[in-house]
Amino acid sequence: MTVAHDFSLGSVEVALTPAQRFAEFLQARGKRVTRQRQVIVDHVSSRHEHFDADQLLDDLRKTPEGAGASRPTVYRTLAEMVDAGLLHKMVLDGRAVYEHDYGYPQHDHLYCSVCQRLIEFSSDELVKIRDAVAASHQFRATGHKLIVTGICLDCRTSKAKSRHQDRV
Amino acid sequence: MTVAHDFSLGSVEVALTPAQRFAEFLQARGKRVTRQRQVIVDHVSSRHEHFDADQLLDDLRKTPEGAGASRPTVYRTLAEMVDAGLLHKMVLDGRAVYEHDYGYPQHDHLYCSVCQRLIEFSSDELVKIRDAVAASHQFRATGHKLIVTGICLDCRTSKAKSRHQDRV
DNA sequence: TTGTCTGCAAACACTTTGCACTTTT
């Protein structure tokens, strides 16, 4: 009877693919849905979680459709996708890193200083405190970045052993 | 303001100035205590809380001692001060920002994306949540870095005017 | 003296832009 995960209400659709959302965004702004932009959205949507412009460009050039991708267009399109709310951009060590943003709640990271693994987590409590602190400084928070440094369980329980394999 | 780093060694009270700590650091590494490095440490120690290389260079050039300061030396010395534990470095929007590290308790920042000002704050609540989250992942937190992005009061109330405030 | 440090200019890595040509609409 009831269809799970169907949130359609009249003309309000919810299950848009990133490509569709991007096309809408472009059209709404009088921008054009070009082959390059389509190739880039499709590629980005179907791949890795975190990437930078260079990686994307390299990947694109390995595919037949994106073989002729140019660096400026990649940058331009990534910026548009950020505007469209499809991607999140963050700058780490001077280079821009992008990650998908499907409207999920913001997540943060636990960073193990031994094995350098990133563990994702999210906390509503955290956001509440963030907003409370911001408010007390008459500051309007739009986002945040939190990295908790420490040592993960694996690395703690195996400290008896000598070195670890991973990248040094 | 020059803040000394105080701590006890047995019954002997030790109070080293940043300049002294830096000199020790340099000597211990066979590096030299040059006029430029001294000028830079003194300047950095006595001024603003947050700054970037360019600001520092500009400021230095307004003083008689630092008039001939070169960009490479500023960068090199800042890196050494970070190594020496005198400064903290963080990268915001692709630019390195430095702040003093006097061993004060951890604090975090509100970062205004308009005027790029950093506002410090600290929250015990935040640390509690941090530790709780870490614990739930069997992770031992040793520290964290949080930057809350948003817009400060000044920039919100003056958005009609095209105003580029100096960053601090 | 000896070896480090400095300043200059040039190199760098990443990103953006000017412009003539191509493509979507």
Place this chain on the structure above:
DNA sequence: AAAAGTGCAAAGTGTTTGCAGACAA
């Protein structure tokens, strides 16, 4: 056909490096 997009090359940022002369130790 009109307007926006693309790729190329070149220009920008912010930061780092090679090197000959300058200077602590």
